Amino acid sequence: MKKLFIQSIGIFALAAATSCTPSYFGKTYSPTQNVDVYFDAADVKKEHEVMGTTDVGQGFNSLNSIQQKVIELGKAQGADGVIMKLTEEVTGSQKSDFGSTKNGSKNNMYSGGSISTNIKTKKVLATFIKYK
Secondary structure (H helix, E strand, O other): OOHHHHHHHHHHHHHHHHHHOOEEEEEEOOOOOOOOOEEOOOHHHOEEEEEEEEEEEEOOOOOHHHHHHHHHHHHHOOEEEEEEEEEEEEEEEEEEEEEEEEEEEOOEEEEEEEEEEEEEEEEEEEEEEOOO
């Protein structure tokens, strides 16, 4: 029983650790110490190649912590720069119904409607670059 409990904790810890790690798709180079941050591809004046991408959105408390995680990932993958774009992804919707009844002398009237609201999650799309 104790062994099963310890294994369960290990699986939970692994899941928690990997849920906050952004996935990376692309080439890998030797790690770098500095990653230049851009928010528009037109701002990159140095000749470069795109080496990979990631998107990060869940598992972080703030946009600043997402930005720091992307920079750390860029360093680990050997990027010289990263171009970040903030987007919003609709992850669901919520519907609220409302209405009221007005009692009249000859007939009753009901008026009502509903409001649908999209639930959005902020997401950072990052493109890692390597200078030539």
